[in-house]
Amino acid sequence: MEQLAIYCRKSQENKDRDSSSIEEQELQGKKLAKELGLEPVLFIEQTSSGKLDLKDRPIMIDMLQKISVKGSSIKAVFAYDTSRLYRNDETKGQFLTIIKRKNIELYFKAGRYDWNDPHAKLLHNILSATDEFFVDLTSMKIKDTLRSKAKNGKVNGAVLPYGYAKDENNYLKIDKEESKIIIKIFDDFIDGKTSTQIRNWLIDNKIPTRYNKIGGTNKIIHKERNETRVYKKSDSVWTNGTILQYLRNPIYKGQRRWGEEFFDAPIIIDPIKWEKANKSYINRNKGSLRGKSTEHKYLLTPLLQCGCGQSLNGRSNKLENYYGCAGKRYKEKRCNSKYMPIRVLDAIITHLVYGKLYDTVKESFSGSNSQKREELQSRINNLESELQKIETNQIRIEDLLADGIYTKDKYLRQTKRLDDKTNDIKIKKSNIEESLKSLKGDTNILEEIDELTNLAHSQIDYPFEDTHPDLMKNLANTIFKGYLALNLPFEEKQKTIRKYIKNILVKWIPESKIYEIVISYRLPIDDEIYLMDSLTLHLVDAQKRKIQWVNQARYNKHRDVAIEKAQKKLQKYVL
Structure with missing residues (x-):
């Protein structure tokens, strides 16, 4: 009524x-x-x-x-x-x-x-x-309303934490089957197993994820590439991140988090066991439960995509840094792509952007150098201020340890966190200082590239000028500027590349042992396709069949036979 x-x-x-x-x-x-x-x-x-x-x-x-x-x-x-x-x-x-x-x-x-x-x-x-x-x-x-429901132990309509269900009155209750999986996950962590080992066991035993049971679709938006992907929830698989989320979630020890508050919840894991499992993981991973962002170390990370659809992420081993497919961590995806050395792919993209789009790139950096210097110096000052605060915090936690307020485990965890933050800031500071050094007086480093290129032109007598004016000069111009741009400061290259490139698709063709590299720009330019041999010696424009880049560091180390073989592969490959 x-x-x-x-x-x-x-x-x-x-x-x-x-x-x-x-x-x-x-x-x-x-x-x-x-x-x-x-x-x-x-x-x-x-x-x-x-x-x-x-x-x-x-x-x-x-x-x-x-x-x-x-x-x-x-x-x-x-x-x-x-x-x-x-x-x-x-x-x-x-x-x-x-x-x-x-x-x-x-x-x-x-x-x-x-x-x-x-x-x-x-x-x-x-x-x-x-x-x-x-x-x-x-x-x-x-x-x-939602807070009141949570306080009273009711479900709020959102996706329930794994291990829980709701009764006929909408109250949170323990799911008997799923809770067994949660208990096993915590037991495995205590026994020293890694999240990858636990994940593989769940997949091998066909344990359904929460999304497998819900069904429907899930949308993932990649802002850097301006791309939206839609996945079927029924196709979702266990991930290391999901398992670590379960490990950290206090609901399993009876504390349901709601904003800044905690309300009682049915207990699946004894609180002592919960703390023991978390400490076991922390001790094995040097005091940290969180991954560390390394975006500023890798030039192309947000732009790269593997042929299988996954992202290519920056990684490192004892020998070198490289870009590798995120899907290679998961055995069920079976991505067969090869790792790409960072120095190779970074050099290729820098060469193409600064060589072929030099005038556009230069225009983006036009303006007052003195204003840029002030901006960079201000950023350096802010980072130095952050380092001083960290030093103060380090002294404070040492005092807390000495006074018995901090346990040794908590002290080590806080020290590790501050050390990681210090290293991160120092890397950022170094990159900015590199950019600051590139601004000498009123001359930008890009203007120096212009001067060096013009000097090279003055020393070369280009052929075919009568029949094809500027043909060879323009080719040399692209090569010179692309090569000289390799010495630009990291931050300047990163800013430019992310400004003009939308997506870089790197596809490994195992039967031909060739890389296909597709570059999509944020400019009114058609996608460009390049081919590269497995030795990463040559980069060829797929449409024009012309060499665009040569890996000089490796080229001089290989025998002529290997070089000829790599060239033939590129010539025979058909898109």
Whole structure:
């Protein structure tokens, strides 16, 4: 049945001490409800001031929240007079905006509120220009409801943590089968097994993930490549990250996290065992449960994609750094791609961007060098300030250890965290200092490349000038500028490459032992396709069948036979 909200308030203001009682206000409201054929719903604020802001009037907020919900039964509001509702222009505007938006009629003892009153229309139009308060009000109601459910042990409709289900009354309960898997995961960590070993066991034994059971699709947006992928949830597999999330989740020891609060939950893992499993992992991984971002070390990481669809990530071993497919960590994906040395792929992309798009690149760095120097120096100063704070924190945790406030395990963990942060900042600082050194006086390093290229042109007598003007000169121009750009500061190269390139697809063709490299630009340029042999000696433009880059470091070390064999592979390969 449709309802009339009856708002009653006994004011704190002295002049209102003798005004109508709550009972009288309620009586008048119920009389109107009967006349309108609506069910009366009471909202009684025993003692408060009409001058208060809306946020300080909980009963009015409750009434407005009930009005705001979708499909609300409240169709009208009654108050004895305007002073019952508001003595504050801001509160008046917020109140009128909400009920007008929901097409709610407003009644007083004197009669229906006239929405055509010029003053009322002006105030409403001004405040209804923004929906912020309405959104906040609805959000507040939703958050309060969800928090209340969590506190009472109920499910909130989101995906349940693995190991839990809900009963017929929507209360959180332990899932008997899934909880066995959670217990095994914690036992395995305590026994010293790695997340990869645990993951492989789950896959080998065909244990379904939470998404396998839910079904539907999952959308992943890659902002750097401006790409959206849709996956079937039924195809999802166990990952190391998922298993580590379970290890860290305190719900399994009975503490359900809700924002900054913790509420009781059914216990799957004894709290002592939970702590033991976490410490076991921490000790094996030098005090850290979190992965470390190394994006600033790798020039192309966000742009690279393997032929199998996975990302190519920067990695390192004792011999060299390389880009490797993320899918190679998972045996069921069976990605057969080869690792690509970082120095090779970085050199290729730098050569192509600065050689072929040099004028465009140079324009992006035009402007005041003095302003750039100030900006870089400011960034260096900020990083030095961060290093000083870390030094202060290191002294503080040593004092906490000496005073017995920190255990040795906690001290080692904090020390490891600060050491990692220090190394990260030092690398960033070094990269910025490199960029700062490249700005000498008022001469940018890109201008130096121009000068060196022009000097080379002046020393060379190019053939075919009569029949094909500038043909060889333009080719040499591209080669010189691409080669010289290899010495640019890391940050400058990174900024440019990420600005102009959208995606770099590296596909390994095992039957031909050839790499296909497809470069997609953020410019109105068609995708470019290049071919490279397995020895990473040559890069060939697939359309023009011309060599674009040569790996001089390796080229001089190989016998002519190996070089000829690599060249023949490229010549025979057909896209």
